[in-house]
Amino acid sequence: MTDELLQRFPGARGEWARFDGPAGTQMVDTAIQAMSAWSSGGNNANGGGFFDAAIATDEIVKSTRATMRRFLNAPTDTFVFGPNTTTLAFAFTRAVARGLSSTDRIVGTKLEHDSNVSTWASIARDVGAEHVLANFDPETGRLEPSEIEQNLTDHTKWVTVTGSSNLIGTMPDLEVITKLAHDAGAKVFVDAVALVPHRTVDIAAIGCDAIATSAYKWYGPHAAALWVEPELLESLSPYKVRPASNEGPKKFETGTPNYEGLAGMQAAAEFMMEQGVEAMAAYETATFTPLLEGLLAIPEVTVYGPRDTVDRAPTVSFNIAGHHPDDVAKALATHKIATWSGDSYAVEVAQHLGIASTGAAVRAGVVRYVTPKEVERLLEAVADIAAGIQATRH
Numbered sequence: 035m036t037d038e039l040l041q042r043f044p045g046a047r048g049e050w051a052r053f054d055g056p057a058g059t060q061m062v063d064t065a066i067q068a069m070s071a072w073s074s075g076g077n078n079a080n081g082g083g084f085f086d087a088a089i090a091t092d093e094i095v096k097s098t099r100a101t102m103r104r105f106l107n108a109p110t111d112t113f114v115f116g117p118n119t120t121t122l123a124f125a126f127t128r129a130v131a132r133g134l135s136s137t138d139r140i141v142g143t144k145l146e147h148d149s150n151v152s153t154w155a156s157i158a159r160d161v162g163a164e165h166v167l168a169n170f171d172p173e174t175g176r177l178e179p180s181e182i183e184q185n186l187t188d189h190t191k192w193v194t195v196t197g198s199s200n201l202i203g204t205m206p207d208l209e210v211i212t213k214l215a216h217d218a219g220a221k222v223f224v225d226a227v228a229l230v231p232h233r234t235v236d237i238a239a240i241g242c243d244a245i246a247t248s249a250y251k252w253y254g255p256h257a258a259a260l261w262v263e264p265e266l267l268e269s270l271s272p273y274k275v276r277p278a279s280n281e282g283p284k285k286f287e288t289g290t291p292n293y294e295g296l297a298g299m300q301a302a303a304e305f306m307m308e309q310g311v312e313a314m315a316a317y318e319t320a321t322f323t324p325l326l327e328g329l330l331a332i333p334e335v336t337v338y339g340p341r342d343t344v345d346r347a348p349t350v351s352f353n354i355a356g357h358h359p360d361d362v363a364k365a366l367a368t369h370k371i372a373t374w375s376g377d378s379y380a381v382e383v384a385q386h387l388g389i390a391s392t393g394a395a396v397r398a399g400v401v402r403y404v405t406p407k408e409v410e411r412l413l414e415a416v417a418d419i420a421a422g423i424q425a426t427r428h
């Protein structure tokens with residue numbers, strides 16, 4: 035059976051098996067074309083002007099906000115655009131800090147990518163507030179909402195939680211966590227960077243106050259979007275230059291937006307909606323299941339995080355006994371298999387799993403263009419390394 039969708043990812047057509055999707059995906063053809071068309075069409079200008087190209091430039095921002103609203107079922111189109119989630123999160127938290135005091139508490143989790151830890155830790159340090167991290171179960175990789183609940187106090191102003199761990203895939207229950215936080219009087223920031231590529235995200239249903247996603251994780255360009263609830267957005271004073279707009283998401287968009295990136299983001303979001311995220315997720319789960327089961331069946335391999343495919347991204351981290359993760363990734367690269375090694379910026383996850391000081395783990399992620407054959411190749415290569423058939427030091 036041919037999989038026609040594979041043809042839509044020109045960057046994934048080579049010999050390499052690309053298990054590096056959690057770090058960034060290959061772009062879909064329509065996103066590549068949209069960026070090129072924007073750049074060559076003559077409308078590339080700046081916003082806020084009176085000539086046609088300037089008006090079209092405002093329009094690409096407006097229509098991308100509208101597309102993101104449909105894609106993520108957001109109650110409003112108040113999406114802030116920026117270069118990546120980390121940069122947006124630093125801008126957002128710095129603005130939040132202006133309303134915090136030393137008696138306040140911020141509750142995060144140990145499942146986070148560091149962009150959802152250091153950002154909040156920095157402002158907590160600046161204002162003297164408390165920043166605590168809820169535990170996940172290192173055996174199962176699961177984060178129970180009760181772990182967050184235990185950390186909520188009358189002084190908790192923010193709960194900051196990932197939609198999916200970028201290292202071990204776990205997807206916490208965002209709706210339950212948001213409700214618990216709101217009941218305690220706290221607002222909720224969701225890092226949805228590793229969730230949006232793999233699940234239909236419904237911001238209205240989650241009910242969070244802010245949520246971030248990076249388009250390069252779902253076949254788009256390097257650009258990111260942060261949805262902020264309108265009243266909250268109105269109340270925040272970001273660091274900005276005086277002439278820039280004080281209205282809506284624009285007040286967070288310091289400098290000139292990446293218009294071609296927005297054209298690409300819009301096309302990638304359209305692609306996700308056309309395909310249906312659930313249909314893509316079904317393909318991914320079918321492709322990922324043999325990978326997970328195959329790794330679990332190799333005695334020398336330790337798999338971290340959930341041992342099943344329920345409420346988890348198709349991303350797995352593992353180690354091979356006696357081999358440093360970097361050496362395994364290097365050995366896999368000699369087979370033209372792309373994986374990542376290290377903590378992938380999930381600093382707290384690696385520490386909580388007790389693997390931070392030993393190089394953390396090898397990470398392999400399935401995305402829509404990874405094939406079952408490539409999974410077989412990866413499993414064979416891992417088995418060879420485990421059996422000592424392939425040396426891992428170069």
Ligand SMILES: Cc1ncc(COP(=O)(O)O)c(C=O)c1O
Pocket residue numbers: 056057117118119120121147149150196198199200225226227228248258
């Ligand atoms: C879960 C998660 N959050 C945040 C980030 C940071 O995203 P960005 O590179 O867009 O800043 C990443 C990047 O890998 C991620 O996987």
